Amino acid sequence: MRFMADFKLPLSLLSGRTIAGMILATKGGGATAAPGLIALKIDKDLVRKLSKKIDKTIVISGTNGKTTTARLLAASAVTIYPKSQIIHNRQGSNLLRGVATSLVRYFVPFSTKRARLGLWEADEASFGEIIKQTRPKIIVLTNLFRDQLDRYGEVDLIFKKIKEAINSLGYNPDLVLNSDDPNIASLGRDYKGGVYYFGLNDEGYSDHAGAGVLDAIFCPTCGNVLTFNKIYFSHIGDYFCSKCLFRRPEPFVSITDVKSKSFNSDGKTFVVRAKLNGLYNLYNYAATLAVFGALGGHVDKAFLKSLENVEAVFGRQEKMQIGDLLFEIILVKNPVGFNEVLKSLPKRRFELVLLLNDNLADGRDVSWIWDVDFERNFAYAQKIYCGGKRSFDLANRLKYAEIDKSKIFVQEDIDKLLTQTIRMNKSKKNTLYVLPTYTALLELKNFFFEKGFKKEPWHE
Amino acid sequence: MSEKTVVLGFLYPDLMSTYGDRGNVIVLQKRLSEYGYKVKVIRLSISDSKNDFQKPDFYFFGGGQDQNQGAVSRNLKRGKGEVILEKIESGAVLLSICGGYQLLCKYYQPKTGEKINGLGLFDAYTQASDTRMVGNLIVSPFDGRMGGEIVGFENHSGKTFLGKTAEPLGRVIRGHGNNGDDQTEGAVYKNAIGCYLHGPVLPKNPKFADFLIKKILKYKGWDMKLKKLEDDFENASHKQSLRAALET
Numbered sequence: 001m002r003f004m005a006d007f008k009l010p011l012s013l014l015s016g017r018t019i020a021g022m023i024l025a026t027k028g029g030g031a032t033a034a035p036g037l038i039a040l041k042i043d044k045d046l047v048r049k050l051s052k053k054i055d056k057t058i059v060i061s062g063t064n065g066k067t068t069t070a071r072l073l074a075a076s077a078v079t080i081y082p083k084s085q086i087i088h089n090r091q092g093s094n095l096l097r098g099v100a101t102s103l104v105r106y107f108v109p110f111s112t113k114r115a116r117l118g119l120w121e122a123d124e125a126s127f128g129e130i131i132k133q134t135r136p137k138i139i140v141l142t143n144l145f146r147d148q149l150d151r152y153g154e155v156d157l158i159f160k161k162i163k164e165a166i167n168s169l170g171y172n173p174d175l176v177l178n179s180d181d182p183n184i185a186s187l188g189r190d191y192k193g194g195v196y197y198f199g200l201n202d203e204g205y206s207d208h209a210g211a212g213v214l215d216a217i218f219c220p221t222c223g224n225v226l227t228f229n230k231i232y233f234s235h236i237g238d239y240f241c242s243k244c245l246f247r248r249p250e251p252f253v254s255i256t257d258v259k260s261k262s263f264n265s266d267g268k269t270f271v272v273r274a275k276l277n278g279l280y281n282l283y284n285y286a287a288t289l290a291v292f293g294a295l296g297g298h299v300d301k302a303f304l305k306s307l308e309n310v311e312a313v314f315g316r317q318e319k320m321q322i323g324d325l326l327f328e329i330i331l332v333k334n335p336v337g338f339n340e341v342l343k344s345l346p347k348r349r350f351e352l353v354l355l356l357n358d359n360l361a362d363g364r365d366v367s368w369i370w371d372v373d374f375e376r377n378f379a380y381a382q383k384i385y386c387g388g389k390r391s392f393d394l395a396n397r398l399k400y401a402e403i404d405k406s407k408i409f410v411q412e413d414i415d416k417l418l419t420q421t422i423r424m425n426k427s428k429k430n431t432l433y434v435l436p437t438y439t440a441l442l443e444l445k446n447f448f449f450e451k452g453f454k455k456e457p458w459h460e
Numbered sequence: 461m462s463e464k465t466v467v468l469g470f471l472y473p474d475l476m477s478t479y480g481d482r483g484n485v486i487v488l489q490k491r492l493s494e495y496g497y498k499v500k501v502i503r504l505s506i507s508d509s510k511n512d513f514q515k516p517d518f519y520f521f522g523g524g525q526d527q528n529q530g531a532v533s534r535n536l537k538r539g540k541g542e543v544i545l546e547k548i549e550s551g552a553v554l555l556s557i558c559g560g561y562q563l564l565c566k567y568y569q570p571k572t573g574e575k576i577n578g579l580g581l582f583d584a585y586t587q588a589s590d591t592r593m594v595g596n597l598i599v600s601p602f603d604g605r606m607g608g609e610i611v612g613f614e615n616h617s618g619k620t621f622l623g624k625t626a627e628p629l630g631r632v633i634r635g636h637g638n639n640g641d642d643q644t645e646g647a648v649y650k651n652a653i654g655c656y657l658h659g660p661v662l663p664k665n666p667k668f669a670d671f672l673i674k675k676i677l678k679y680k681g682w683d684m685k686l687k688k689l690e691d692d693f694e695n696a697s698h699k700q701s702l703r704a705a706l707e708t
Contacts, residue, residue: 057606146479154525217474218527225506338647358704364595365613367658370480389704391696396663399693410693 009050009109012043032093036100038406045135047096055088058291059132061127061162062142062184064337065284066094068276069142069296070121071313072288075077076306080297081116087172088285089117091314095126099134124158128165131173138168138294140176140287145234146371147334148362154241159183159220176290179251180236184221188249196294198286200279201254201264206230221246232279233343234336254291255282265299273308274336278344280337315441322422322453324429327353329444332435335371341435342377351432353421354379355388355414355440363436366390374401386410387417388440414443427444465498466676469516471560472505472524472532475679479615483521483660487669488597494627495673495686508537513543518553521560523658529559529568531577536563541579547575547684548581553672554652557661558616561646562586565620582647583623583653585676586636592617596705597635597657599645602628607667607675608631611701613655620656622647623679629655651675664701 008182016039023031039046051057060070074088088103099120106115122130124144131139138198143164146155166175172193178184179199188195217235219226231237240247254263263276272285284308291300312318315331332338356436359363374397378384384407386394398408411417421432436444470485489499504513524532536544548554556564559581571588578585597614610630616679621627628638629646637645637656646655653672655661662669666689674684 007708010597151683156525206484218531365479365615365658367480367613367660369659369664370483372485387645390697390700392693392700393664396697397483400483400663402490410696 003346003456006049008043008423009046011109012039012046013104013107013109015039015042016101017108020101020105025447031105032091032101033097034101035094035104036093036097036102039104040100040165041099044135047100047103047130048135051109051118051134053107053113054115054118054134056116056138057120057136058138058296059120059122059127059131059136059197060140061122061124061403062140063124063145063147063334064280064340065142065287067168068281068316069140069284069287072284072307072310073291074119075304075310076288076292077117079120079300079302080295085114085116086119087115087117089121092121092122095315096129096133099130102319104377106214108168111180112336124162127162129171131165135171136167136173138174138176138291140291141178141187142183142283142287143178143236144183145336146368147335155183157410163187174294178236178285178287179249180232182226182235182239182246182248182271186246189221189246194294195357196253196290197249197251198253198283198290199248199251199255200258201251201256202234202258202282205232205258208340219246224357232339232382244422250285251290252293253286255279255286258282261285263289266293268299271305271313275308276313278340280300280340284296315436315438320448320453321429324427325422325425326431328431329434329436331441332437335368335373338372338379338435339368342373345380345433347380349380349382351385351421351425351430353385353387353417353432353434353436354394355417355434355436355444356386356390356394356438357388357440357443358390359439362439366393369397372397374398374403378403382407384408385417385421387412387414388437414440415447418444462681464496464680465500466492466677467519468499468501469513469519470503471519471521471539472503472528472535473503473522475506475528475532476522476524476560478523478525478559480660481520481658484555484662485520485523487660487662488520488673491666491669491673491689492676494689495660504540505538506531510539510543513540514547515666516521516547516552517679518672519544519547519555521554521556523558523560525559525639529563529578533563536579542578545579545581548650548652548672551651553675553679555611555662555672556652556654557658558614558656561656562620564652564654565621565647568618581652582621582649583626583656585623585646586618586620588618589617591619593619593636593640593656595635596701596708597637597645597656598633598702598705599637599657600633601630601632601668603630603648603671606671607665609702610657610661610665611698611705612655612659613662614656615658616656620647625701629653634708651679659701662689663694664693664694664697666698 016035020031020035089098174194176196179197219241222244229238256262318329320327395410487570565578566580567575569575577666594615599610627648628644634642677684
């Protein structure tokens, strides 16, 4: 009956908020997924209902770059919307329960409170149900690479599901798409809504990947093999199809010079003094600029400053100083991401810590490390520490990449490994780059927290 | 003094190399070099000629996405498949994984539609299913010369069933193997092996790698004696992977 009050929603909010409160009180952090999970069990339409109280929603998905792009957006959105009215699943749970948790912690039962902006990072496999429930105004797709095949299945399948999900919405949200990724770009072709592409337009940049980690080289429209004029990495580049003439579209926001971090947005060129390094991160800045354009914003000093202030995102270039030793942590998840991180490391001597776990969240199949181009990017690494549950897979990989065995140290136990590296570098002014997979990153953070090196493990 | 050169053929590397399978080629290349042989790795794909497909002493055929498998299957029908079969009959060595293995069986039956013919090297066929066979895989090989249990990782939903004349690679100790029902994994025909072991399999199973190397040397008519390599990381990786497989 229409006029009967909806008690499910307030009950689910109450339960979710109670759970969150309990977790925060006992653990001092966390509460990123459990509250939402419980709340959804009480009201499965929770996300759909609460999304109606948000003026504008943006959903960000893709293989690499979603967290960083979402963070850049969160940082710059405060120049347009009041911070207290922005909801964002910033602590990383990018499944539906993560979105639900953020909503449950923001909204109060029986209140008319609204939010101006909802920013959701969405895991590729959860993308469909998230957009169905949140009904975003803007969808951002960063790229699509082979990642955790044991969890996701093939790239083609994920792409199909993403496409179907967008087509089944019943309306046309604005799409912010990577022009240099054929699959992603093809979503804009013949699209009835607004499309904002972002890509690389740097004449001087070209890197023909030798490792050949090609995931999608067929034309997404007609199935013919794609021709590439330029390849920046993996299957990202300037391409066209000789059969149906599908080609890389001209971007609305482009990276015009990688070295100086220059961008062009809607005709205007400017430099972003970005703190995050590597070409892969420039794409994330470009995506953010494109969203800003889709929102109808103008790139001004305040906006640029907000972008430039973003330092480190969970596990992406996070720094930890212990005495004279500086740890810089960069999360790795798949071959393309790993390769791009290796390429972005400085061209001067450094030490490296590689941590490989094979838990569910890391991807249980670790074969992917053989698609990482260790052969080419290791000239400056003086020592390489291998840790994690598959530490010897790493060491073995390095051995076959012809890296001098005397440089390789193996210690499966991450705590012991970190203690060892700290001891071995006592009173040395060194920088240690740590490249962990996801659960290894969590172990790493706990290690620093327990040793008293950082305030809160969950603090972002 | 002539240098002994081994030619390793990497079949369709741009289309059939999901998840690190190329590591198998890297390992064979490096080990052969350590053993004192010269190695040439050639990539054989869509636009290479039938004659090029003749060249290898050893073929590697990895896994790929369904769409890629279709393109490769069509390309093999242009005489290249025959070349490979003849070479196997004459003793050439081959390792195929997952999609490559399936293409070398008699056919692949998708859930709906016509069956897709394979090269028929192995007396086996694959049936598409809804069962996802994903996880660590331990196999006890029937050929004692393969050096003990082989550990890897499988990820397939196709179930392969062996025919009467087929020889399995081994018995499944942990995981699913060919189909999850009959405890067999892989297939062997002369010096050709097909299996579902990703990992990739050779880096962490050095004795299995050396087994293949000895077969290559025999095919070339050379002395099969191999000096002992250190293999510390290989053996440690093998142990660590076994432990991971047994824990799940």
